[in-house]
Amino acid sequence: MGEEQQREERWRTEAYPMKGGDGMDSYANNSSYQRGGVDAAKKVIIEAVGEKLDVKSIVSSNIFRIADLGCSVGPNTFFAVESIINAVQSKWQYDQYQGGVLHDLDHHVCPEFQVFFNDHSSNDFNTLFTSLPPDRQYFAAGVAGSFYCRLFPSASLHFVHSSYAINWLSQVPKPIIDKSSAAWNKGKIHYSNSKDVVVEAYEVQYSEDMECFLHARAQEVVFGGLIALVIAGRPNGMPHSQNPQNITFELMGSCLMDMAKKGKVSEEKVDSFNIPMYLMSPQELEAAVDRNGYFRIERLEDLPNVLQLGGRPKSEVISSHWRAIMHGMMEVHFGRDVVIILDELLELFRKKLEEDLSLMDSISDTLYTFFALLKRQAME
């Protein structure tokens, strides 16, 4: 395999970590949008734990094990985990003192918590470990690997959380970067305005990935355990081409093509670059959960959209947000020039947003996120 081919292969199948470290461009400092999702999900998770989780019956040996899948480097993952632990502790206390009476006096020690932070092995685990909250009330561990595979022993997890992660596919669908395929996605970096065969290739990949995700989790999560998912998606019934996040990628693709036409980046490189993200609808998730059969959906609801500007211009916040996300996958594809290309791409992108304020508002204010809570069923 030639060097270029190797790079392509690596790009197609590898992980695209968020920008590591804690610098200005890092994911750690540009994930306030995702933080909004975590905050919005917090309330729902607290309610759901109260209603749906029977802590005492699912915990053996008094250890409650939580996994955050696709955790990146924090701080969002730490907030999310803290919320879950607080919710479980409250539920546990409530159950102990139900009706004003302390039940089961011999066993009133609250479970200890062990939290597994998972992401690809290319994730910046060293930064994650050094930034763990010093006052945390749990034992922390890192687990490297794709959550589309098995990561944990059987029946060893009580709560799985995953935020803005399962919208990433395990890989770019093969046909769309195969020049000889009808689904070759020339001149595009995503699928929303592409040929039907391209959209189908993304749908097939999504379907396979979600089956792997649910199959692996069905083995890992104890009966009665929960999975909470915060998902960047698209509303039921909305065509891909009208979904704000798809529109964003479409716009970025056109900026890249503009750069290619000016010779700032190789057109062939842009042809072979595709974003491995599928924006699923709640109905699509329901169908996948039904097909898998091991989980019941306990909650499924839209989350409010929260873009925190922190006093900065909206166009700047949006482009910084996407910069942290695009950096990893563009680096693998475009190599050393990534910073120059990314600088120009995001500058072009920002200009287009400023020229079309209604477009800017639509791709920022209506970005669609939904929440799903799955409970592991004991099989008949």
Add this chain to the structure above:
Amino acid sequence: MGEEQQREERWRTEAYPMKGGDGMDSYANNSSYQRGGVDAAKKVIIEAVGEKLDVKSIVSSNIFRIADLGCSVGPNTFFAVESIINAVQSKWQYDQYQGGVLHDLDHHVCPEFQVFFNDHSSNDFNTLFTSLPPDRQYFAAGVAGSFYCRLFPSASLHFVHSSYAINWLSQVPKPIIDKSSAAWNKGKIHYSNSKDVVVEAYEVQYSEDMECFLHARAQEVVFGGLIALVIAGRPNGMPHSQNPQNITFELMGSCLMDMAKKGKVSEEKVDSFNIPMYLMSPQELEAAVDRNGYFRIERLEDLPNVLQLGGRPKSEVISSHWRAIMHGMMEVHFGRDVVIILDELLELFRKKLEEDLSLMDSISDTLYTFFALLKRQAME
């Protein structure tokens, strides 16, 4: 606190990771001596698991959890873990088919293994994760933090392994870097030929650290669980000053002082540099285990000394070995100049070895390592 003071404080209390990555100077490529220890311990561990571990009675929920404390970056940790798993599997199979009859037909599924790789958060976990054996038969996790503190939930581990790690103290004993203290260790980098008060300061630190280690493990290891320790130490009854490893540090200290006298490194820097390693004897370990009270020593024996030369000159192998070990702590203390200082130090060290072959043989061929197997006792 001034910058220099901060550096000193950082140096006194921080972790000194082995050289990360997989370069020529890395620990990964310069740990063949420690590999010898792992190999020598393998046979003893297999025997000990066979005799002392009742897999079925200690494993609940069919998951066998192993921790390697102070694992560094591999490959030694992977060999060690593989040996333990093979030994546990053999023991488990033997118990199932004891007397030629398959007992307990309903429960003959071998436990799944979950392995926790632990080291300080400054350890190169990204290299560790990317170099995990692809064909491993366990679920892997990384745990960052000092093993002198709690790292795992109560009663959650079945087997703890630690190789060439608990000879490292949690910190340089405070009095020996305090200019106003009687134990100020001027002109020395270790304790073997120092004043009695210096030796005592090291002994006190060792004693406190070992108490913390055993106290934390007593909570984490299940009743009947095992701790296997491979320890760089000194034979019972041998004075510190005659122990080959102490002699090595003494020699390195004198090389550093030679460099200071030639102005190649600041004398003050050398005065405040001390190696936080205590070479305990098997008797000292026994005393600590007795004081703690939660474990019984099941095996305690010397390991054969194996320096693998791989066709390279002995003096070169020895200096590469120490280079990988010294790099981390010297970097924190000497800052950016570490490579230059280390180059010259190891060159001087190598020359001194070549000038005195009997010294070289004594500090390489008689380096003392011992093995201890501890079993967690159920308390009365």
